Amino acid sequence: MAHDDDSIARSGTDAAAGTARSLLAETVSAIGPPDQSAISAARERQERLTKPSGSLGTLEDLSVRLAGLAGECPAPIPEPAVIAIFAADHGVHAQGVTPWPQEVTAQMVANFLAAGAVVNAFAAQVGAEVCVVDVGVAAGLPVAPGLLARKIRAGTADMTAGPAMSRDEAERAVEVGTEVAADLIAAGHRCLVTGDMGIANTTASAALISVFTGTDPAEVTGRGTGVDDETWQRKVAVVRRALELHRPDPADPIGVLSAVGGLEHAALAGFIIGAAAHRVPVILDGVIACSAALAAVALAPDAVHAMVAGHLSTEPGARAALAALGLRPLLSLEMRLGEGSGAALALPIVQAAARLLRDVATFDSAGVSGAKE
């Protein structure tokens, strides 16, 4: 919670003063492919470490990806890390898509700030900071340490009646996320972790995933934080109705976000491309982050190289989104909480993967015999 708020406030002012439109374009243009020479060096070094080739499975691939992203082998250890929880409300809540009252969004923000939520406990365990970004909570929130006030609007409009937000609002929300990423990196963080809070946000996630993956809403709409059969059917119908109303074009990610997204989804997309532009890894949490990641790759395809899938949420949309992104989740613990909780648990694994190439001895250096061919 110790993040310095001043630099973010300053860049927020810059954005408001008219440099906003160019920030998105600049960020997208700064995102490039992985560094092939670092990847080659990492692969070659993996083969010389004192372990049988391939014996670390997924961790070996991850260590190579981190080197490619950083552009050096070994890559720096991705620490310190920070979990940025983007919070917002959703007009589609009025359609009865969740049993939770909307006021829970603001109440949980207070819980995060009091370090009482699950993500706080997990962050403390893995040594990550937590910051909360109000990008669109429907209630007014008191000033508090650890809370970044970046409200674009007080919740989205109901996507079944019209666009969730304007294109300008969607773009500004994306840029809030990018600015937060840049400021957290400027403050010294070397790993970003996505967090989210917003009652009804799995409905917007399902809509986004349906658009970006071309999957039927019934296949990517889940039970969120606990909906019954009747509510689930209503939720699927709501997503279907919104998509029929807007017919969003997946090649126009800002248009998709404005039609059926959430303010936290837009900000998370910006946060992800911000990480990618700085070549810093970003660990994705659950279905909210995965849906935002689809928007991020629609904006900048090479952003995928900065992404690490922290875990596989039980929400069906998460699996579809990760498949479309080509990412394999590190954890699969039947979690579906959000907040960044699953990604937080994956953080030590990401850091351990980076440590492999830096700290583990080679057969030569350790005087260990190899296997017979």
Place this chain on the structure above:
Amino acid sequence: MAHDDDSIARSGTDAAAGTARSLLAETVSAIGPPDQSAISAARERQERLTKPSGSLGTLEDLSVRLAGLAGECPAPIPEPAVIAIFAADHGVHAQGVTPWPQEVTAQMVANFLAAGAVVNAFAAQVGAEVCVVDVGVAAGLPVAPGLLARKIRAGTADMTAGPAMSRDEAERAVEVGTEVAADLIAAGHRCLVTGDMGIANTTASAALISVFTGTDPAEVTGRGTGVDDETWQRKVAVVRRALELHRPDPADPIGVLSAVGGLEHAALAGFIIGAAAHRVPVILDGVIACSAALAAVALAPDAVHAMVAGHLSTEPGARAALAALGLRPLLSLEMRLGEGSGAALALPIVQAAARLLRDVATFDSAGVSGAKE
């Protein structure tokens, strides 16, 4: 590596002085069922935490198990943690079951002590100590900080020609593991993590798993640290031959260990029951630990309540053993290195699960509204 060796040396001396036989019986008799009132309290508290019921999946069950083991809710956080790497050699190496020369066992012990191995990198990342226990390395090892000299014999005999070790040696190796567990707990550790090193030890693991689960050797024999088809077929045949020679009785775990086990397997079984007797969780690594865990539950069925399956090794025997134990692994990263590497990565998840019940606010305490019924 900062573990104080003196207390272990002392109890080792006690064991040599004749209290050895009773230690196993005493340990087994000290292992009891989980505490049902702590389990009930943990389940009830999980329902009041500020998160939707069930949204943390496997973590919720784990938090409840930890409370039942500790006998209190919330359970203490399982830290600090220590990875004990039991190292030994295997006479069955002579049968050509692996491409790795036997000398690699001793070379890797040196690598652990120099903090150059994968497990050292992972332990450093997750804040665990590492200690190495020579329970049967074929080579003489120089005295070194972090190395516990508890050699029972200089490697096992070839299980295809006779028993791998005597019953007395098997029992003494079990007791070494129990003593190491007791001493590490006395030194303040509140989570034990299994580690292992021993060229050819997946062959002994396959034999143990075949006996204890009643599964055909071909189904539980894997490719270890990288064997080709021809070597794999030879390995299966070796296991089959050993089992036909000894026809071990799964109801006699000391007999099974002496016939086809390794010294590190026996010591790990003792380490596990030692943890269980002290009601301290023990995180199992891969196939070596899982096979030893089967011996542990054969000695003391309630020992299973102290076990947490750290990960699912790609070795087929691991899956069979975990199914027999009724344990669900926390990680599945296609790892097959051993050393304790997979269990080390699971450690923060175990600690996070315990933190849930201690640190997370309840709906009442945080003033968060519940879902509508």
